[in-house]
Amino acid sequence: MNEIQVMESKEKAHGCKCEECILKNLIFNYVPDEDSYILCNVKREQSFKKGEIIVKQNSPIVDFFYIKSGIVKLSKVTESKRNHIISIAKPHDYTSLLTVFHGKNYAYTMTAIEYTEICIFPLNLIIDLVMRHGSFGIGLLKKSSKTADDIIDRFIQNNSRNLRGRIAMTLLDFSFNIYKSHIYELPVSRKEIAELIGMTTENVIRILSEFRKEKIIKINGKEIEIVDFERLKMISDRG
Amino acid sequence: MNEIQVMESKEKAHGCKCEECILKNLIFNYVPDEDSYILCNVKREQSFKKGEIIVKQNSPIVDFFYIKSGIVKLSKVTESKRNHIISIAKPHDYTSLLTVFHGKNYAYTMTAIEYTEICIFPLNLIIDLVMRHGSFGIGLLKKSSKTADDIIDRFIQNNSRNLRGRIAMTLLDFSFNIYKSHIYELPVSRKEIAELIGMTTENVIRILSEFRKEKIIKINGKEIEIVDFERLKMISDRG
DNA sequence: CGCGGCTTTGATGTTCATCAAGTAAAGTGG
DNA sequence: CCACTTTACTTGATGAACATCAAAGCCGCG
Numbered sequence: 001m002n003e004i005q006v007m008e009s010k011e012k013a014h015g016c017k018c019e020e021c022i023l024k025n026l027i028f029n030y031v032p033d034e035d036s037y038i039l040c041n042v043k044r045e046q047s048f049k050k051g052e053i054i055v056k057q058n059s060p061i062v063d064f065f066y067i068k069s070g071i072v073k074l075s076k077v078t079e080s081k082r083n084h085i086i087s088i089a090k091p092h093d094y095t096s097l098l099t100v101f102h103g104k105n106y107a108y109t110m111t112a113i114e115y116t117e118i119c120i121f122p123l124n125l126i127i128d129l130v131m132r133h134g135s136f137g138i139g140l141l142k143k144s145s146k147t148a149d150d151i152i153d154r155f156i157q158n159n160s161r162n163l164r165g166r167i168a169m170t171l172l173d174f175s176f177n178i179y180k181s182h183i184y185e186l187p188v189s190r191k192e193i194a195e196l197i198g199m200t201t202e203n204v205i206r207i208l209s210e211f212r213k214e215k216i217i218k219i220n221g222k223e224i225e226i227v228d229f230e231r232l233k234m235i236s237d238r239g
Numbered sequence: 240m241n242e243i244q245v246m247e248s249k250e251k252a253h254g255c256k257c258e259e260c261i262l263k264n265l266i267f268n269y270v271p272d273e274d275s276y277i278l279c280n281v282k283r284e285q286s287f288k289k290g291e292i293i294v295k296q297n298s299p300i301v302d303f304f305y306i307k308s309g310i311v312k313l314s315k316v317t318e319s320k321r322n323h324i325i326s327i328a329k330p331h332d333y334t335s336l337l338t339v340f341h342g343k344n345y346a347y348t349m350t351a352i353e354y355t356e357i358c359i360f361p362l363n364l365i366i367d368l369v370m371r372h373g374s375f376g377i378g379l380l381k382k383s384s385k386t387a388d389d390i391i392d393r394f395i396q397n398n399s400r401n402l403r404g405r406i407a408m409t410l411l412d413f414s415f416n417i418y419k420s421h422i423y424e425l426p427v428s429r430k431e432i433a434e435l436i437g438m439t440t441e442n443v444i445r446i447l448s449e450f451r452k453e454k455i456i457k458i459n460g461k462e463i464e465i466v467d468f469e470r471l472k473m474i475s476d477r478g
Numbered sequence: 479c480g481c482g483g484c485t486t487t488g489a490t491g492t493t494c495a496t497c498a499a500g501t502a503a504a505g506t507g508g
Numbered sequence: 509c510c511a512c513t514t515t516a517c518t519t520g521a522t523g524a525a526c527a528t529c530a531a532a533g534c535c536g537c538g
Contacts, residue, residue, distance in 0.1 A: 076395065078395060078396070078399055079476075080399060080476075082399050084395050084398075084399070086391060086395070098384050098387055098388055098391075099384060099388055100384070101377070101380040101381045101383075101384045102380075102381040102382070102384050102385040102388070103384075103385075103388070107388055107392075127377060130373045130376050130377055130380070131373035131374055131376075131377065132373055133373060134369045134370035134371055134372060134373050134375075134376055135370055136373075136376075137369050137370075137373055137375075137376025137377065137379075137380065138340070138366060138369055138370065138376065140376070140380060141340040141341075141369070141376065141379060141380060141383065142340045142341040143341070144340075144380065144383060144384060144387070145337050145338060145339070145340045145341050145342075145383060145387075146341040146342075147387075148337055148383075148384075148386075148387030148390075148391070149337055149338055149341070149342070149346055151387075151391055152325060152337070152387070152390055152391065152394070153346075155391070155394040155398075156315065156317060156323050156325070157317070159323075159394075159398070159437045160317055160319060160321050160323070160437075162525075162526090163525080163526070189483095189484065189485090190484075190485065190486095191483095191484075191485095198398045198399075199526080199527085200526080200527055200528080201484085201485085202485095202486085202487085202526095202527080202528085202529095203525095203526065203527075205485065205486060205487085206486085206487080209486075209487085221485095237318075237319075401493075401494090402493080402494070428515095428516065428517090429516075429517065429518095430515095430516075430517095438494080438495085439494080439495055439496080440516090440517085441494095441495080441496085441497095441517095441518085441519085442493095442494065442495075444517065444518055444519085445518085445519080448518075448519080460503095460517095479538105480537105480538100481536105481537090481538090482535105482536100482537095483534105483535090483536090483537105484533105484534080484535080484536100485532105485533080485534070485535095486531105486532085486533080486534095487530105487531090487532090487533105488529105488530085488531090489528105489529085489530085490527105490528085490529080490530100491526105491527090491528080491529100492525105492526085492527075492528090493524105493525085493526075493527085494523105494524090494525080494526090495522105495523095495524080495525085496521105496522085496523085496524090497520105497521085497522080497523100498519105498520085498521085498522105499518100499519090499520090500517105500518080500519085501516105501517080501518075501519100502515105502516080502517070502518090503514105503515085503516070503517085504513100504514085504515075504516085505512100505513085505514075505515085506511100506512080506513075506514090507510105507511095507512085507513100508509105508510095508511090508512100
């Protein structure tokens, strides 16, 4: 038995490699060993390059997605053909909870905006597990209601700000909740920011330039550095 | 045994009076008889007059609410002291699903905007039932994800319309989804409409007046009559 | 190399919030 | 029940915020 074989055998014994990652997460805490074993054996793992579509709006729901690593955007086109970004999700953060339980087709398109690894489970299996383990259902309910509340909250926050406030909020959001750094590479285009916070691309650019001229941020293509954190926070709060 | 006593005895046998109403509803289908009996005995029913607060934002979560009859608004004040209406809920339509499973305090204030009857269950009981009946969990997940998706959708719809479009959408929404009539009494003030669709009270009034002058609707205080349905629909779609 | 998508800046006009001021309606306390 | 206060409703005028249009540079990709 070489080293790789030993490792593979260990993985089998524990169910699967991402067990630690999954167990850390709220949801999968609740399933007993023998079932998490099934869960692991049935799941398939798939990776997506920046820009690749994970699943398309309106395609029939068959799977349940879990973000293992990377960053994903959820978007939707309305009848008026306008594209809207609903949310930007990070690992463990969003797990395709919305829609899958009540709809026939996915309501949102999921796109990788960085290299992303997704764990894919047949929805039937998830439902079956909820049927057999109420506590798992509670876990999903918690996660799902949190996700929804967060999205709704972002909409309200967004709507009660002017454009400068929205951009400031978005920059701070990336800094705090995704990259945990005052300097980072924007994973989205100016156009996508516009679609996320409901304004035009031109004004996104214009306001980013304003912030640069006011020495609040430094811009280098997609790289953003927050220089004057206090002022950015103030603009986000007052705006 | 007089008639009333006979009826009361029948109710006990079935659990409780609203059993039919509850069973019609998605959620409570999934609980077996003996448990729905508990559910009925523990629940308390309470009625609220127009304008009365059912539960306040930030108060600790203890109960799970179910709208038996009436109309309810969900609202929230942001740090900037602005009030936002998240949703207007009708019977069976919304059951305080958001937040209750993940939060410690209610995220939204619930207010009766018409005479409303609410069934109140201790949240612990609901959680206990999900633990014991996975299918009930599925029911709640369905309902909760539907509710969230609807709210998110309304936000997107709203944000992609100009003010005339928003007002048109709102009037049609009341007509179709709540009153199922082309003539109805608005249950909310102009100010509340403004808080629901994110604009100023003055402009709500202004645009309602415009619609009146353009003979699209008739207004008599709170009474709205949709006269030119086609044009209203067009304004809602194009706006 | 050229095409399409992304980015940038400027000019222009529309949409909408804000301010102001007045009427009507609905509570409130004596 | 009436005077009083407050809240809801209404219209107009003004300016600010924002979308739209236009034009040009940039970059990656076939």
